[in-house]
Amino acid sequence: MKCPSCGLENRYDAESCDCGFSFEADDNESKSTIEDNNPQPARQEQKTVEERRECLALLVQESIARGARVDSQDDSMAVIVFGKPVNHILHFFIGVFTFGIWWIVWLILGLTCGERRQLLTVDKYGELSNKAV
DSSP: OBOTTTOOBOOTTOSBOTTSOBTTTSOHHHHHHHHHHOOOOOOOOOOOHHHHHHHHHHHHHHHHHTTOEEEEEOSSEEEEEESOOOOHHHHHHHHHHTTTTHHHHHHHHHHHOSOEEEEEEEOTTOOEEEEEO
């Protein structure tokens, strides 16, 4: 439910908005006419650098809890890495000792395993994004 006072999107069963507007005092007819006639997007405030840092730190913490490690990080972005690199030298020598049979396993491991990097960013409004690098 959109607040007619500030335009903020609220839960359908909310009794009041964060801005202080009471949905109980307003009847359903006037709410729907205001909502239909005034389609304004919700206002977003720009976050401070400290708030953006905190948002990013929480996301990095969650990623570390899932087994990632941090490759690099600054105030508004972080590169995290999942997985471990394939030890190609070890697999080569195992393949030599097994007369090349192990190289099939090595090929499968090389194609499916390894490191996966992700770029975590936070914009000036505190919106988090995550994309593969």
